[in-house]
Amino acid sequence: xxxxxxxxxxxxxxxxxxxxxxxxxxxxxxxxxxxxxxxxxxxxxxxxxxxxxxxxxxxxxxxxxxxxxxxxxxxxxxxxxxxxxxxxxxxxxxxxxxxxxxxxxxxxxxxxxx
Amino acid sequence: xxxxxxxxxxxxxxxxxxxxxxxxxxxxxxxxxxxxxxxxxxxxxxxxxxxxxxxxxxxxxxxxxxxxxxxxxxxxxxxxxxxxxxxxxxxxxxxxxxxxxxxxxxxxxxxxx
Numbered sequence: 032x033x034x035x036x037x038x039x040x041x042x043x044x045x046x047x048x049x050x051x052x053x054x055x056x057x058x059x060x061x062x063x064x065x066x067x068x069x070x071x072x073x074x075x076x077x078x079x080x081x082x083x084x085x086x087x088x089x090x091x092x093x094x095x096x097x098x099x100x101x102x103x104x105x106x107x108x109x110x111x112x113x114x115x116x117x118x119x120x121x122x123x124x125x126x127x128x129x130x131x132x133x134x135x136x137x138x139x140x141x142x143x144x145x
Numbered sequence: 146x147x148x149x150x151x152x153x154x155x156x157x158x159x160x161x162x163x164x165x166x167x168x169x170x171x172x173x174x175x176x177x178x179x180x181x182x183x184x185x186x187x188x189x190x191x192x193x194x195x196x197x198x199x200x201x202x203x204x205x206x207x208x209x210x211x212x213x214x215x216x217x218x219x220x221x222x223x224x225x226x227x228x229x230x231x232x233x234x235x236x237x238x239x240x241x242x243x244x245x246x247x248x249x250x251x252x253x254x255x256x257x258x
Contacts, residue, residue: 071250076246079245123189133179134191136188137188
């Protein structure tokens with residue numbers, strides 16, 4: 032039972048480069064989301080999706096794009112990386128069918144932008 | 146707006162000591178409340194939850210009670226172990242029918258043998 036799988040685990044980018052962080056879940060969860068984790072700031076929501084073809088912005092969406100073409104996958108794209116995007120990124124999913132359903136997290140991607 | 150505030154860390158305890166990590170929330174309505182735990186190098190995982198006032202969530206010896214009157218959800222454990230060393234996050238669910246979860250800043254716990 033894989034749960035939520037994120038790749039890569041680590042990535043170093045130069046300022047201005049673009050990349051895609053991958054996220055896949057095998058639990059048939061409707062809801063998926065991306066958070067970034069920074070010291071002393073907890074987790075902040077970047078983008079989320081309540082189902083295939085539906086995405087919306089969270090608290091800190093600038094500089095990131097998402098799409099949701101399938102239930103399983105929810106990639107996060109950095110369009111032009113900046114040092115301020117150095118962070119640990121977590122993908123999470125939950126079942127829309129259960130009220131108060133908790134989030135299931137991947138193990139994170141540690142991104143450094145130089 | 147809605148928010149979660151938890152005590153700053155790090156918290157350092159000796160094995161078998163009592164633990165309390167304070168958490169308070171602000172919200173319109175009555176959201177579900179959660180504690181998540183993050184072990185080194187891993188993602189967050191649910192530790193316990195409570196969905197309404199006076200509910201007590203419990204798991205692995207940890208407990209937290211949903212207190213509406215004080216808008217609090219403090220995490221407690223009577224006797225901590227070295228294996229409890231981790232970062233603990235308090236969080237509130239979305240009570241508007243959506244799925245956004247709001248997290249506190251996290252509290253790092255170190256337990257010494």
